Amino acid sequence: MLFCTLRNEAERIDWFLQHYRALGVGHFIFVDNASTDGTRARLLAQPDCTVYSTDSSYKAARFGMDWINWLMLRHARGHWCVVADADELLIYPHWPDRPLPALTNWLDRQGQQIMPAMMLELYPKGPLDQAPCHAGMNPLSALEWFDAANYTITHKSLLDCLLIQGGPRARLFFADTPNRAPTLTKLPLVKWRARNAWVNSTHSILPRALNRAFSTDGGEGISGALLHTKFLATVVEKSRIEKARAEHFGNAPVFDAYYDHLAQAPDLWCMHSTRYEGWEQLETLGLISRGGWG
Amino acid sequence: MSGQGAPLGIIMLCHTALHRAAQVARFWLDAGCPVVIHLDRAVSHADRDAMRAALGAHPLVRFSPRHRCAWGSWQLVAATQDAAELMLRDFPQTGHVMLISGACLPLRPASELQAHLAAHPQTDFIESVAIEHAEWITGGLSEERFTLYFPFNWHKQRLAFDTFVDVQRKLGIRREIPRPLRPHMGSQWWCLTRKTLSAILTDPRRKRYDRYFRQNWIPDESYFQTLARVHAAQIDSRSLTLVKFDRNGRPNLFYDDHLQLLRRSDCFVARKIWPEANRLYDFFLSDQLARQPRLPAEPAKIDRYFELAEQQRREGRAGLYMQSRFPAHDSAAAKTAGPYSVFSGFDHLFENFEHWLGQVSGARAHGHLFASERVQFHGGARVWHGAISDSAAIRDYNPRMFLTNLLWAARGERQCFAYGPEDMMDHEVNWFMATDTNAEIQVIRGAWILPLWRRGVVSDAVVAEVARLQKREQLWLEVLESRWVLAKCKIWTVSEICAAPEQCLAMAVQDSANAAALTAHGLAQLYRLEGLPEFLTALRNQGLPPQNFKDFNF
Numbered sequence: 001m002l003f004c005t006l007r008n009e010a011e012r013i014d015w016f017l018q019h020y021r022a023l024g025v026g027h028f029i030f031v032d033n034a035s036t037d038g039t040r041a042r043l044l045a046q047p048d049c050t051v052y053s054t055d056s057s058y059k060a061a062r063f064g065m066d067w068i069n070w071l072m073l074r075h076a077r078g079h080w081c082v083v084a085d086a087d088e089l090l091i092y093p094h095w096p097d098r099p100l101p102a103l104t105n106w107l108d109r110q111g112q113q114i115m116p117a118m119m120l121e122l123y124p125k126g127p128l129d130q131a132p133c134h135a136g137m138n139p140l141s142a143l144e145w146f147d148a149a150n151y152t153i154t155h156k157s158l159l160d161c162l163l164i165q166g167g168p169r170a171r172l173f174f175a176d177t178p179n180r181a182p183t184l185t186k187l188p189l190v191k192w193r194a195r196n197a198w199v200n201s202t203h204s205i206l207p208r209a210l211n212r213a214f215s216t217d218g219g220e221g222i223s224g225a226l227l228h229t230k231f232l233a234t235v236v237e238k239s240r241i242e243k244a245r246a247e248h249f250g251n252a253p254v255f256d257a258y259y260d261h262l263a264q265a266p267d268l269w270c271m272h273s274t275r276y277e278g279w280e281q282l283e284t285l286g287l288i289s290r291g292g293w294g
Numbered sequence: 295m296s297g298q299g300a301p302l303g304i305i306m307l308c309h310t311a312l313h314r315a316a317q318v319a320r321f322w323l324d325a326g327c328p329v330v331i332h333l334d335r336a337v338s339h340a341d342r343d344a345m346r347a348a349l350g351a352h353p354l355v356r357f358s359p360r361h362r363c364a365w366g367s368w369q370l371v372a373a374t375q376d377a378a379e380l381m382l383r384d385f386p387q388t389g390h391v392m393l394i395s396g397a398c399l400p401l402r403p404a405s406e407l408q409a410h411l412a413a414h415p416q417t418d419f420i421e422s423v424a425i426e427h428a429e430w431i432t433g434g435l436s437e438e439r440f441t442l443y444f445p446f447n448w449h450k451q452r453l454a455f456d457t458f459v460d461v462q463r464k465l466g467i468r469r470e471i472p473r474p475l476r477p478h479m480g481s482q483w484w485c486l487t488r489k490t491l492s493a494i495l496t497d498p499r500r501k502r503y504d505r506y507f508r509q510n511w512i513p514d515e516s517y518f519q520t521l522a523r524v525h526a527a528q529i530d531s532r533s534l535t536l537v538k539f540d541r542n543g544r545p546n547l548f549y550d551d552h553l554q555l556l557r558r559s560d561c562f563v564a565r566k567i568w569p570e571a572n573r574l575y576d577f578f579l580s581d582q583l584a585r586q587p588r589l590p591a592e593p594a595k596i597d598r599y600f601e602l603a604e605q606q607r608r609e610g611r612a613g614l615y616m617q618s619r620f621p622a623h624d625s626a627a628a629k630t631a632g633p634y635s636v637f638s639g640f641d642h643l644f645e646n647f648e649h650w651l652g653q654v655s656g657a658r659a660h661g662h663l664f665a666s667e668r669v670q671f672h673g674g675a676r677v678w679h680g681a682i683s684d685s686a687a688i689r690d691y692n693p694r695m696f697l698t699n700l701l702w703a704a705r706g707e708r709q710c711f712a713y714g715p716e717d718m719m720d721h722e723v724n725w726f727m728a729t730d731t732n733a734e735i736q737v738i739r740g741a742w743i744l745p746l747w748r749r750g751v752v753s754d755a756v757v758a759e760v761a762r763l764q765k766r767e768q769l770w771l772e773v774l775e776s777r778w779v780l781a782k783c784k785i786w787t788v789s790e791i792c793a794a795p796e797q798c799l800a801m802a803v804q805d806s807a808n809a810a811a812l813t814a815h816g817l818a819q820l821y822r823l824e825g826l827p828e829f830l831t832a833l834r835n836q837g838l839p840p841q842n843f844k845d846f847n848f
Contacts, residue, residue: 097551102568109544118617149680149703152692153615162620171683178691185617216622220610223618272681286614286702292607294538294546294600 001026002082003072005064007033009086011234013042014136019089021048024099025082029075031067033058065198076192080104083202084188084226089139090117091279092189092224093290104191106293107222114205115189116213117224119182120287121167122146122276123231123268130265131233139229145273147171148285151184161185161204161211168268173258186226187213215291222291225282231268239263299412300389300488302327302404305377307370308396309334309363311569312341315396316348319355321579325404328354328385330377335362356380365449366512370482374514375495382492389415392485397566398535399548399574403584407534407562411485418490418526421480421533422519435459435511440477441468444511472499472506480519483535483565486526493525494518536561536593538600541607546600550574555599560591613702613732615695628732630698631705635734635806636727638714639741643791644799644818648712653815654807657708663700664693664717679703686718693720697727710806715766716742724773733781735774736802740788740845742767743830744821752832760833764842787845795820 002025009016017028027048032040034055043051054067061067068083080100082090092103092115107115122143124131131142151166162185170181185203190196190210197206204211215221243259274285282288304322308315308331319329333342337360349355358377361369374393381391390411400407425437435442442462446455471477486494497503503521507513522529536559538546545566548556550573556564567574577583610619613631621629635657641647652659652672661670669684671677676684680703682696683689689696701709714737727733742763746756774783784802791798796817803812830843 094549094551098549098568099570102547102549102570105568106547109542116617147681149699150682150688151616151699152688152695153617153620154692155620162617164617168681170688171677171681171685174688175683175685176687178685178688214618214620215610216620218610218621218627219608219619220606220614220616221618223616270677270681272677272679274681286611286616289610289616289618290603290606291618292541292603294603 001076001079002028002084003031003068003076004028004084004086005031005033005058005067006035006039006086007058008035008037008039008238010035010037010039010042011133011135011137011232012086012139012229013039015138016086016089017046017049020082020084022096022099023090024101029071031064031071033064063201065201069197072192072196073194077194078192080107080189080191082188083190083198087139087229087232088119088186088188088226089229090188090224090226091282091288092117093222093279093283093288093293095224095279100189103293104189107189108191110292112213112222113191113193114187114210114213115222115224116162117186117188117226118151118164118287119167119184119186119228120146120225120282121169121184121228121230123168123273125267125269125273127265127267128231128262129233129236133233139232140227140276142233143229143231144275145269146276148272148274148287151287152178156204159199159204159206159211160208162214163203169258171270172266172268173261187211188226189224220289220291222293223288225279225288227276236263236265299408299415300387301385302408302411302485303381303385303388303391304329305358305374305381305391305393306331306396306398307334307363307373307377307393308332308345309337311397312337312345313348314567314569314575316345317575317579318394318396318399319349321400322404323349323352323354325408326354327404328356328381328388330356330358330381330384332358332373332377333360335360354385356384364447366514367447368508368510368513370514371507371517374518378491379495382488382495388488390419390485390487391491392534392563393483394535394563395483395565397569398483398563399565399567399578400563401536401556401559401578402562410562414528414530416487416489417528417530418484418486418522419530419532419534420484420486420519420522420526422478422522422529422531423480425477425479437477438463439479439511439516440471442511443467443469443509448511469506469509472502474524475503475506475520476523477516478519478523479516480531481533481535481537482514482518483533483537483563484518484522485534486518486522490522490526494521497521497525534562536564536596537566538596541604548574553577554589555596557586557589558592558595560593613698613705615698615702629726629730630732631702632708633732633734633805634701634709634711635736636711636713637736637802638712639738639744639786639788640736640799640802641712642741642744643738643788643821644795645821647818650815650818651710651803651806654811655708655710655803656808656811657710657806658704660709660711662713662717663697663711664689664713664719664723666716666718669696670712690718690720693718693723694726697723701732708806714742715763715770716745719766719770721769721773724770728773728776728779728781728783731780734805735781735783736786737771737774737784738786738788738791739767739771740843744823744826747826747829752829752836754836757833757836757838760838760842764838789845792820792823 030043030051032053043049058064123145147167151164154163156163164184165181174181183203187202239259239262304327322329358380361373363369448455507517540546547568549568550571612628648659658672660672663669668686799817834840
């Protein structure tokens with residue numbers, strides 16, 4: 001079962017559905033936040049999608065988390081669920097040879113109720129608006145590069161969670177204010193219980209103990225990655241709109257400069273960018289781990 | 295049916311994924327092997343009927359009386375006994391009888407197994423390890439399995455189970471083991487000769503034995519294993535079934551991507567298979583198996599594969615900090631990914647030190663990585679391996695992870711860098727490096743004063759700067775001289791270096807440099823220090839305490 005809030009994602013949605021269906025997701029629950037590009041109609045035409053619509057404020061709903069928390073309370077209890085945005089593709093060790101049910105079966109046997117998958121931001125080489133982009137495409141064909149080892153992790157004791165920051169946005173747009181750089185921690189795969197609730201996006205969850213999806217004794221737990229396909233060419237136009245809507249993040253004015261940057265179609269690539277090859281590569285680089293799942 | 299001997303009988307214990315079990319049963323039936331199927335009582339009528347329908351009314355199939363088989367329960371043995379009796383009664387021509395589960399998959403053509411058994415008609419293939427020298431079990435009870443009582447379910451009544459075991463230990467309770475049994479344990483998947491199996495089932499003392507084993511813990515790993523020792527003529531104490539246990543003593547599942555590994559097994563059957571592993575079922579149950587060239591058996595490869603995964607879970611990769619590995623202070627074996635060297639003050643005393651070091655060491659010689667304006671990567675790079683930025687703000691946001699990231703991204707290549715009180719000195723990083731076994735820290739005390747001297751003026755600002763750096767260096771040296779230090783540390787004085795620059799330098803770089811390159815490139819040149827004493831005197835006269843300059847005796 002997969003939960004997703006989205007708005008105007010026509011260029012991504014086909015691939016998104018295809019990716020998660022291949023992983024074994026049986027049902028999709030979408031919250032469509034007033035799309036105007038036909039996303040909603042496209043979703044309604046799918047046999048395995050339930051679509052809720054709202055035109056109220058994404059920000060007022062704590063960036064959609066209120067909607068998701070409520071829908072999960074109603075529909076997700078007892079199920080393993082993926083919670084992802086339309087620009088996030090979940091991968092994990094041994095995919096796609098082993099679909100999600102194989103993974104969740106193994107997690108169940110380990111007594112683990114959640115799996116972390118940090119956001120890995122993919123980008124093209126060259127100005128953002130130059131990369132090809134059309135509906136139904138595989139976004140990984142346009143976004144081939146990522147940052148391999150510039151992530152900083154801070155342990156937050158309040159929720160006993162990890163705050164991961166870094167990647168191309170921190171490197172380029174937040175080089176002077178790294179504390180403002182976007183959070184990359186994500187816990188997108190979880191066995192939902194009635195008492196669970198998302199705190200801040202899917203970065204952290206309650207009850208607190210669920211955030212401890214990392215090992216502190218030197219061993220490695222299992223982890224995956226959410227391939228972030230935000231930087232398709234459309235991001236340039238969307239940044240202009242988003243800036244005007246001011247619907248994002250805790251302190252919207254702080255992000256004006258960031259949106260201005262993006263609107264100028266910068267090149268995120270650098271000579272030490274790494275070309276994405278697959279999960280084995282990410283595991284070798286220490287970004288994800290099989291954590292004992294042989 | 296091959297003419298190689300008596301046919302092999304298969305007993306299958308099934309409880310889930312019955313469509314797969316039916317496929318496997320069909321495999322054995324097609325090879326002429328009679329199959330007795332035990333369906334767990336928890337299986338629904340609909341599923342049972344579906345399985346019966348899938349197999350049709352095959353003359354070689356029987357369904358044995360159903361038991362509810364919880365993990366490790368006596369019912370598993372009872373179900374096996376019933377099925378075995380049925381097998382021996384209805385198929386009097388069978389030779390060996392093999393016990394498999396519904397989640398097992400044959401790894402080789404049935405004819406190969408038949409031939410193997412025909413070549414060893416008197417041999418019982420059953421892993422059977424005497425408990426006195428058993429290192430067979432991972433965790434859990436060993437001998438006490440045979441001498442205590444176990445009325446509680448280990449999975450569902452763990453507290454009661456543990457408490458009851460403790461109480462019995464305290465009371466010294468010890469059940470007597472019926473003679474002439476000598477307790478043995480082993481994998482519950484065996485292949486016994488008709489003679490041995492029927493001797494076990496028709497043993498005049500069977501009732502007594504059964505009553506005894508009913509009280510044991512996990513009797514399915516000990517009943518046949520112990521009784522085979524009484525009745526067998528010849529035991530090959532190795533299971534024909536491949537099972538890889540995880541750390542909890544549960545079998546690892548095999549998935550599609552294990553295909554090439556499984557082809558290298560020396561076993562005939564593998565347990566347990568993920569029911570959706572289409573590629574495995576398609577390959578091993580079809581004639582593809584016979585058509586493909588046989589790979590040489592390398593069971594060690596399979597062991598190694600699972601050992602590596604377990605090692606990664608248990609120990610992790612040294613120096614890696616990531617979303618699912620974030621070792622608390624000092625809880626991991628090593629704090630960083632590889633050895634590195636910190637040189638403090640050498641670049642102020644020796645000409646072109648960084649460049650020279652790179653030449654003689656083959657290591658990566660950076661400048662001041664923690665310089666206050668920006669990171670001085672080797673060659674003035676703006677971004678380093680792993681896309682690490684040269685922004686001082688990003689580095690200072692989390693300096694410890696800046697260092698661990700750099701060392702992780704450059705693993706395999708020794709990193710050297712300059713560091714000193716003139717840089718952004720972070721107390722946590724100082725402690726981190728000092729207590730890191732991978733670190734080598736070479737310090738020339740007070741050398742940071744040389745760049746100030748070269749500016750040529752003695753102003754109030756310079757005096758204040760000297761006092762500030764002095765204090766910082768003092769704090770750092772206190773760390774390096776503490777008794778917690780694990781790094782290799784050496785603290786030099788300027789006068790020591792000036793007295794014997796070549797010797798000192800050769801000693802300082804002996805870990806990072808190689809001898810041949812040292813001979814080829816020679817040693818770095820010491821800067822000329824004429825006029826330094828006058829500068830120091832001037833500072834002293836400005837009111838700085840004289841003991842600060844005691845290292846400078848020229």
